[in-house]
Amino acid sequence: MSQPSAASRAMIDRLIAFDTTSRDSNLALIDYVQDYLRGHGVASELVPSEDGRKANLFATIGADSSPGVILSGHTDVVPVDGQPWDTEPFKVTQRDGLIFGRGTSDMKSFVAVCLALVPDMVAARPRQPIHLAFSYDEEVGCIGVRRLIDQLVKRGLRAQACIVGEPTEMRVVVGHKGKKSYRCTVHGHEAHSSLTHLGVNAVEAAAEVVAKLKSMARRFRDNGPYDQMYEPPYTSVHTGVIQGGTALNIVPLRCHFDFEFRHLPGDDPDTLFAEVKAFAEEQLLPEMRASQPNTGFEWKELSHIPGLATAEDDPVVAFAKSLTGANATGKVPYGTEAGLFQQAGIPTIVCGPGSIEQAHKPNEFIALDQVAQCEAMLKRLIQRMAAA
Numbered sequence: 324m325s326q327p328s329a330a331s332r333a334m335i336d337r338l339i340a341f342d343t344t345s346r347d348s349n350l351a352l353i354d355y356v357q358d359y360l361r362g363h364g365v366a367s368e369l370v371p372s373e374d375g376r377k378a379n380l381f382a383t384i385g386a387d388s389s390p391g392v393i394l395s396g397h398t399d400v401v402p403v404d405g406q407p408w409d410t411e412p413f414k415v416t417q418r419d420g421l422i423f424g425r426g427t428s429d430m431k432s433f434v435a436v437c438l439a440l441v442p443d444m445v446a447a448r449p450r451q452p453i454h455l456a457f458s459y460d461e462e463v464g465c466i467g468v469r470r471l472i473d474q475l476v477k478r479g480l481r482a483q484a485c486i487v488g489e490p491t492e493m494r495v496v497v498g499h500k501g502k503k504s505y506r507c508t509v510h511g512h513e514a515h516s517s518l519t520h521l522g523v524n525a526v527e528a529a530a531e532v533v534a535k536l537k538s539m540a541r542r543f544r545d546n547g548p549y550d551q552m553y554e555p556p557y558t559s560v561h562t563g564v565i566q567g568g569t570a571l572n573i574v575p576l577r578c579h580f581d582f583e584f585r586h587l588p589g590d591d592p593d594t595l596f597a598e599v600k601a602f603a604e605e606q607l608l609p610e611m612r613a614s615q616p617n618t619g620f621e622w623k624e625l626s627h628i629p630g631l632a633t634a635e636d637d638p639v640v641a642f643a644k645s646l647t648g649a650n651a652t653g654k655v656p657y658g659t660e661a662g663l664f665q666q667a668g669i670p671t672i673v674c675g676p677g678s679i680e681q682a683h684k685p686n687e688f689i690a691l692d693q694v695a696q697c698e699a700m701l702k703r704l705i706q707r708m709a710a711a
Contacts, residue, residue, distance in 0.1 A: 433488030
């Protein structure tokens with residue numbers, strides 16, 4: 324089993340020690356990275372959040388006169404609250420060729436390897452630049468990276484490729500599903516439960532819409548369209564949260580539920596949402612308002628992550644294969660910022676160490692061999708950029 328360098332291993336320890344749960348600030352980690360880069364003669368800039376509590380970091384190593392390669396990763400992690408960890412989540416523990424800690428797989432190990440190799444990048448003086456793009460709030464909707472990409476587009480940055488280092492077990496991933504999520508709030512009318520004809524039951528109306536969503540989920544499962552490179556190979560529809568009512572003997576005034584589409588790149592989530600909304604407002608709303616005119620549905624978009632669809636014959640795919648030694652490509656069901664970079668006109672793939680099966684779980688881990696493979700890929704990238 325290959326072993327990563329001491330520098331990469333130490334950097335993973337350092338980054339995991341920062342609790343960058345999405346609800347909290349990432350500035351302590353970003354300040355550390357900025358100081359580290361400065362110590363190697365690399366300038367960086369920050370693109371802060373609106374409230375200034377968080378920031379993206381962008382740095383360029385090498386001549387910036389030609390299109391380079393962006394290495395993109397997020398700095399935030401999901402919460403550990405209520406999870407039965409056997410080790411301290413924000414302190415790396417090593418055992419049997421694995422290292423445990425929140426963010427080891429998703430995705431601080433990739434960021435750590437990028438940083439550990441900064442001295443190599445600087446020494447190589449790459450003719451084509453290597454850009455480091457580290458963002459905030461990926462776990463809650465790829466929020467931070469949007470501000471960063473906007474800045475890059477405004478300045479006219481050109482890039483021949485972007486590698487998003489999400490955990491793919493070092494496979495070259497050319498496609499991922501998009502995600503669009505919503506909250507529906509149902510406004511009913513309260514009444515005593517013995518007089519249901521005088522009220523409008525918000526919970527029951529919500530339940531009918533949730534049932535509609537379930538019927539759509541079955542339709543995609545049974546009829547497609549399908550792309551067998553995904554698991555599952557169809558667009559999925561899911562309701563994850565529902566809350567409503569106050570007591571059994573009160574007709575509920577209000578109910579809200581959150582739902583999402585994780586759609587194949589070829590499926591339009593706006594069309595799917597329009598189908599749900601039309602069902603609610605054409606099939607259910609007339610009956611509700613015939614009883615009480617002040618009732619209805621309120622819709623709010625919660626998040627939107629576009630899908631990634633990179634063609635197999637795109638030069639970025641051959642480029643990535645040459646770095647990893649891979650002969651095949653894959654697709655994944657989860658979302659990343661890759662689709663956003665692609666929308667900005669930057670050829671993009673996803674490739675990074677670790678397994679998504681370990682992400683977000685208690686006792687999250689990554690195999691040291693995966694870290695070593697990531698090191699090897701990035702060292703080849705440095706050589707390519709220096710020789711260009």
